[in-house]
Amino acid sequence: MTETPPTLKQLISESIDSEAPDDVLYRFVSAVRSPYEVADCEQQAVILLINFSVKRESVNNPLDRQEAIHHLAEKDFQLVKRFSDSIRGRHTHNIKWPLSFLRGNLFQRLPYDEHDPYVHSGSVNLSKRFGYAQNAANIKACKGLLAEFLYRGKLTSMLEEVQAGTDLGSRFMAFLEESIEHSEHNRKSHEESRGQKAKPEEILEELYITISELPTQAFPEVATHPQIFAFTEPGEPELLLSPVAHTGMMREIHIRLSECESWQRAGMRAGSKNDIHTYGDLISDAGGYLHTLKALPPIEKKGEFRRLIDQLTILGHLYDTRSIKHYLLKIGGQYVDESTGEVRNWTDFRENKWVKSECSKVIHQLFRNYRKLMFYLRLGRKIPNRCQTVIDKSEAQRILTTLQTTYTSETIKKIIGEAVPKLVSALQQLADHEDLPLTDFHQKALEHAIINYFRSE
Numbered sequence: 011m012t013e014t015p016p017t018l019k020q021l022i023s024e025s026i027d028s029e030a031p032d033d034v035l036y037r038f039v040s041a042v043r044s045p046y047e048v049a050d051c052e053q054q055a056v057i058l059l060i061n062f063s064v065k066r067e068s069v070n071n072p073l074d075r076q077e078a079i080h081h082l083a084e085k086d087f088q089l090v091k092r093f094s095d096s097i098r099g100r101h102t103h104n105i106k107w108p109l110s111f112l113r114g115n116l117f118q119r120l121p122y123d124e125h126d127p128y129v130h131s132g133s134v135n136l137s138k139r140f141g142y143a144q145n146a147a148n149i150k151a152c153k154g155l156l157a158e159f160l161y162r163g164k165l166t167s168m169l170e171e172v173q174a175g176t177d178l179g180s181r182f183m184a185f186l187e188e189s190i191e192h193s194e195h196n197r198k199s200h201e202e203s204r205g206q207k208a209k210p211e212e213i214l215e216e217l218y219i220t221i222s223e224l225p226t227q228a229f230p231e232v233a234t235h236p237q238i239f240a241f242t243e244p245g246e247p248e249l250l251l252s253p254v255a256h257t258g259m260m261r262e263i264h265i266r267l268s269e270c271e272s273w274q275r276a277g278m279r280a281g282s283k284n285d286i287h288t289y290g291d292l293i294s295d296a297g298g299y300l301h302t303l304k305a306l307p308p309i310e311k312k313g314e315f316r317r318l319i320d321q322l323t324i325l326g327h328l329y330d331t332r333s334i335k336h337y338l339l340k341i342g343g344q345y346v347d348e349s350t351g352e353v354r355n356w357t358d359f360r361e362n363k364w365v366k367s368e369c370s371k372v373i374h375q376l377f378r379n380y381r382k383l384m385f386y387l388r389l390g391r392k393i394p395n396r397c398q399t400v401i402d403k404s405e406a407q408r409i410l411t412t413l414q415t416t417y418t419s420e421t422i423k424k425i426i427g428e429a430v431p432k433l434v435s436a437l438q439q440l441a442d443h444e445d446l447p448l449t450d451f452h453q454k455a456l457e458h459a460i461i462n463y464f465r466s467e
Contacts, residue, residue, distance in 0.1 A: 015044070015045065015046065015047050015160055016044065016046050016047070017048075017049075018038060018047065018048045018051040018055055018058075019050060021034065021035065021038060021046055022035070022051065022054060022073070031072075032066070032069065032072055035058060035062075035072045035073070036062060036066070038157070038159070039058065039059065039062045039157040040295045041141065041157075041261060041292040041294075042264055042265060042268075042292065042295045042296045044137060045137060045158050045159050045160050045165060046159050047160040047161070047162075047163070048159050048161055048178075052178055053181070054073060055159065056168075056182050056185050057072070057073055057074070057075055057078045057185075058072055058073065059153060059154045059155075059157060059168055059182075060081060060185070061073075061078050062150070062153050062157075063081070063089055063092075063093075063150055063151045063152075063153045064081050064150055064151075065150060066150075068081070069081075078185070078189075079185075079188065079189040082186060082189035083189050083190070083210075086210075087189075087190075087210050087213045087214075089151060089154075090186060090210075090214060090217055091213055091216075092147070092151030093151060093154050093217050094217045094220045095145060095151070096142055096144075096145075096148045096151050096152035096154075096155060096156060097155060097156075097169065097221065097224070098115070099115060099142045099143060099144025099145060099148065099152065100115065100140045100141065100142055100152075100156055100169075101115040101116050101140065101141055101142070101257065102116060102117050102118055102120075102139065102140065102141075102256060102257060102258065103116040103254040103255065103256050103257065104141055104143050104254065104255060104260070104289070104292065105143075105254050106143045106290055107254070107255055107260075107280065107289055107290065107293065108278075108280060108289075110280075110281065110285070110288040113144075115144065116254060120132050120134070122134075122135045129262050129263055129266065130259065131258075131259050133262075134258030134259045134261075134262050135165070135258070136262060137158070137165075137258065137261055137262050139158065139165070139257075139258050140158070140257070141156075141257035141258075141261075141290050141292050142156055142290055142291045143288075143289060143290025143292075146285075146287040149287045149290070149291050149294050152291055153291075155167065155168050155169040155172075155221075156169060156291070161178060168182050169221060169224075172218075172221050173221050173222070173224060183214075183218065186214055186217075187214065190210040190211060257292055260292060260300065263302065263303060264292075264296060264300050264301045264302075267301035267302075267303070268301060274304060275301045275302065275304050276301075276302050277302065278302050279299050279300075280293045280298050280300070281298060286298035308382070310386075310389070314382065314386075315383075318379060318382060318383050318386070319394060319397060322393075322397050322400060322401070322411070323397055323400055326403065326404065327404070327407060327432075328377075328379035328380050328383060328410070328411075329376055329377070329379070329429060329432055329433075330376055330377075330378050331432065331433070331436045365451075365452070365455050366455055366459065369455045369456050369458070369459035370459050370463070372433070372456065372459065373456070373459040373460050374463065376429065376433065377410075377463065380410050380411070383411060384413065387413045388413065393411060404428060405424050406424050406425045406428035406429070407428075409421050409424060409425060410425065417464040421464075422460065422461055422464045422465075425460065425464065426457055426461070429460060430456060430460070433456055434456075437452065
């Protein structure tokens with residue numbers, strides 16, 4: 011079932027009740043946010059695209075129409091000139107990542123299947139398709155034409171709308187024309203410097219020509235760039251290999267990992283705080299810190315399989331309760347209410363989400379030895395017969411040590427019946443030793459974390 015995309019109307023409504031409305035509204039043009047549907051908010055969309063094309067500190071009210079006209083006209087229509095310049099920097103693959111000194115743009119069509127549920131270079135049309143990473147001065151200006159949104163269910167940008175001559179594109183160009191007509195200051199400036207500077211009408215005409223001259227087919231049939239190599243025989247389809255990441259895939263992964271547990275992702279920081287804009291609009295909007303997949307491949311460790319088997323034989327289980335002390339202390343602890351100074355327990359409803367997050371980490375640690383065992387079983391190792399007697403004593407252990415088990419509600423219930431008492435016992439010992447509170451709330455949270463853990467397996 012397809013989820014209903016967020017709408018600009020909802021975003022504007024959210025900004026009204028927010029203490030930081032500018033930050034809320036900026037999500038509309040942010041490269042690290044999912045696209046918003048702009049139907050029924052076309053005028054507001056145009057205004058936001060223009061106002062957020064200048065530095066954030068220069069924007070007083072992002073939804074103010076007159077402010078947008080002012081930003082277009084100031085400094086001899088510098089923003090309109092930057093709109094033209096930003097078109098030259100759009101790309102599908104960001105060659106400046108991770109080497110910001112590289113030059114050039116790379117466009118290449120990738121195979122795309124809209125029904126593909128996986129994130130890879132052929133499924134990134136789900137969100138970001140184009141990025142900008144040429145001139146750092148135009149990082150903000152590129153928002154006006156290249157920021158992507160949904161219009162009546164179709165993923166698009168103002169550049170595409172203007173190029174296609176749609177009503178929305180015409181509305182955007184009409185707004186730019188209006189800024190010329192209503193700018194008395196610029197008319198006087200033009201009269202004083204006639205023959206010395208380009209007329210505002212000429213600047214706008216240059217933008218329109220630049221857009222109109224773009225090829226209808228945005229992607230060339232053959233990618234040509236020094237960093238692209240084709241290892242194929244004459245007459246065979248080209249096989250393109252590139253060390254350059256696809257901007258859309260980078261963005262899609264970042265967005266999806268933003269809502270994941272921290273242990274499922276890694277982070278990559280580009281440059282310093284002062285030069286992150288040289289890497290393009292995606293890295294700029296991410297604050298220089300992009301979420302990336304954390305995929306450390308498991309490796310065989312000498313003696314590890316033997317140690318797992320020994321633990322299974324002696325203890326009768328592989329639950330790793332020693333490594334979860336840090337997390338158990340946090341979910342069993344207290345906090346100081348900043349508003350009252352009162353010491354309170356982590357059991358209030360408003361803290362549920364935090365406690366659930368910590369419980370998820372506890373469960374991930376608790377079952378990590380079972381994940382190690384599955385790795386060795388997939389390599390072809392066999393559990394020795396001397397362990398089988400121990401495993402047969404517990405149905406939960408039989409489930410956990412069987413390769414390719416499907417976890418049903420019934421099997422998860424059996425695992426909970428064995429694992430939770432051991433967890434609660436470990437938590438109770440910590441509670442007694444550290445003088446921490448322990449409630450039924452914590453036990454229920456741990457049970458839910460186990461359910462979520464095995465449902466995601």
